[in-house]
Amino acid sequence: MSKKKSFFDNNLYADSQPHLMFTAVDCIIFGFDGDDLKLLIMKRKMEPLRGEWSLIGSIIRLEETVEEAATRILNEATGLSDLYLEQSKVYSEVDRDLGYRCMSVAMYTLIRSDKFHLVSEQNQYDSHWHGLEDLPNLVLDHKRMVLDAMVKLRSKVKYHPIGFELLPEKFTIPQLQKLYEVILDEELDSRNFRKKMLSLGILQQLSEKDKSGSKKGAYLYQFNHEAYHKLVSSGFNFGV
Amino acid sequence: MSKKKSFFDNNLYADSQPHLMFTAVDCIIFGFDGDDLKLLIMKRKMEPLRGEWSLIGSIIRLEETVEEAATRILNEATGLSDLYLEQSKVYSEVDRDLGYRCMSVAMYTLIRSDKFHLVSEQNQYDSHWHGLEDLPNLVLDHKRMVLDAMVKLRSKVKYHPIGFELLPEKFTIPQLQKLYEVILDEELDSRNFRKKMLSLGILQQLSEKDKSGSKKGAYLYQFNHEAYHKLVSSGFNFGV
DNA sequence: ACAAAAGTGTTATTAGTACACCCATGC
DNA sequence: GCATGGGTGTACTAATAACACTTTTGT
Structure with a gap:
């Protein structure tokens, strides 16, 4: 201990005794199954609070950043x-x-x-998808974390194209609209929605159709990253 | 050390050895002197990097939250x-x-x-106001912190009435406009600005005038908190 | 033929932008 | 009386919101 003590002399940390303060990262993992927004949570395996629902998280290790810690446990929990x-x-x-x-x-x-369906639900975390509507109680302040993250997601999705992160590479306009509707929790007019999205010029129509949603089939689109970056760098603000 | 070891057995922290990881808070302190946005920074008094410009910050203590730590050092640095x-x-x-x-x-x-002028510049931190335009180099990643905070301030000020936090209780429309101009770094049309602000119904005109800025004098206004809360809870989004 | 979802246009309303002159006052 | 910043109105343009029918195709 005396070896450590010298570390704290004559520097910024001089008045901070070494103490047990941990820093953790907890992940609010949103997923979209095509109909609803879901959250990936787990049953806590360790004491205390073993068996209670919890976000997936971890203590941050000495050799990793917050983002690296999150990436690590996300990989462990979802593959x-x-x-x-x-x-x-x-x-x-x-x-x-x-x-x-x-x-x-x-x-x-x-x-x-x-x-969404590839996320293994039998991993070391024993994670499960849960609807956001009927979320069970979560340990500690995790419920609050979910609510706060939801607010941030809502406001972010209006001005940044992060909605596309919840859809496959190729998607249809009705799928995109459904996603926005569940995130924003309001119904949108399909004509106005389509018009607005297409007017931004960041969607590229493909010749293929997706027939999983209807007999008629809906055209598939791709998000065009270059067009988007051109748009934002010209001062534009993506918005729904 | 063996006494501590037992703490880490059989719980969530079992695989985390006790290690030296500190958590600090650093404050980006914006001030408005009536003409420009300024930042309160200090010359670092401790090794390493003694004498370099730095944000005002501190290690977070065991008994305080991030917000409490920030409040503590802000009080120490500004009174x-x-x-x-x-x-x-x-x-x-x-x-x-x-x-x-x-x-x-x-x-x-x-x-x-x-x-602004009441902030003592002779405190334990020896803090000084600096213009944001010609900011000197800051230690570590503090310059990045300032730039990131500036981006957040800019986007926040457009949809939330935090600009009023930089003005006195009573202020004139031209003062408010000047503030928005320096934050957003663009000139605004005074007729449109006034129209927009007054149309929100969150400003209360007083009978007094402020003559510091002109011979004619400009009417003073007060931010009406109740009207603002009524506005947001009715689903409105404050915007400039 | 019919059910079910995809796709399409127009109008009305609202918000935003651009722009130029008179006013009140202290000096 | 003039210089200085404060205050006002209108016309044009762009964005948003409201609204209903036709198309395609599998069953």
């Missing part, structure tokens, strides 16, 4: 990598965890609907 | 309390600090222009 990842908020109430001090960085992430 | 405070972002690059692991929660805060 996926390269997920869209966004900081939501830091939760640091002194007594938010049980018995020791642990602050948590909440991150939210989006799972594409074509990967 | 003010009850400041508008907002989380900006967590910075957690493994090597962002020198020699040890320290992640930092960046918070931004707004100082009202009538308090």
Whole structure:
């Protein structure tokens, strides 16, 4: 201990004794199954609160950033990598965890609907998709984290094209509209929605049709990243 | 050490050895002097990097939240309390600090222009106001923190009435316009600006005038909190 | 033939933008 | 009386909101 003590002399940390303060990351994992927004949660396997529903999270290791920690546990819990990842908020109430001090960085992430059913529900976390409407109680302040992340997702989706992160590479306009409707929790007029989306010039129509939703079939589109970047760099603000 | 070891057995933290990871808070302190946006920074007094320009920050103590830590150092550095405070972002690059692991929660805060000159520049931090245009180099990743916070301030000010946090209780429309102009870094048309602001019905005109800016004098207004809350709860989105 | 979802246009309303002159006052 | 910043109105344009029918095709 005396070796460590010298570390704290004569520098910025001189008045901070070494203490047990952990920092964790908790992931709010949104997924879209084509009809509803879902959340990937798990039954906590460790004490305390074993068996209670919980977000998927981890203590941040000494050698990783918040984003790397989130990427690690997302990969462990879903098998996926390269997920869209966004900081939501830091939760640091002194007594938010049980018995020791642990602050948590909440991150939210989006799972594409074509990967939705590929997310293994039998991994080390024993994770499960749950509808956002009838979410069970979650441990600690995790319910609050979900609600806060939901608000951020709602406002972000209006001005940034992150909705596309929840859809497969190729998608139809009705699918896109359904997604916006469940995120924003309001019905949208299909004519105005289509007009607005197409007018932005960031969707590329393909010749293929998707017939899973109707007899007639709906044209597939692709999100055009270059057109989008041109749009934002010319000062435009994507909006629904 | 063996006493501590038992703490880590049989719980969520079992695979996390006790390690030296600090969490700090750094404050991006914006102030408005009536003409320009300024930032309150200090010359670092401790090693390493003594004498370099730095944001005002501190290690978070075991008994305080991020917000409480920020409030504490803001009070130490400005003498003010009850400041508008907002989380900006967590910075957690493994090597962002020198020699040890320290992640930092960046918070931004707004100082009202009538308090601007009251902020003591001879406190334990030896803080100074600096124009945002010709900001000197700052230690570590603090420059990045400022730029990120500036982006957040810009987008926030368009849809939330936080601009009023930078003005005194009573202010004139030209003062408000000037503030928006320096935050958004663009000139605004005074007729359209006035029309838009007054149409929201959240400004209350007083009979007094402020003659500091002109011979004629400009009417003073007050921000009407109740009217604002009525507006947002009726689904409206404040915007400039 | 019919059910079910995809696709299409027009009009009305509202919000935003551009723009130029008179007013009140202190000096 | 003039310089300085404060205050006002109107016309044009763009965006948004409301609204109903036809098309395609599998069954």
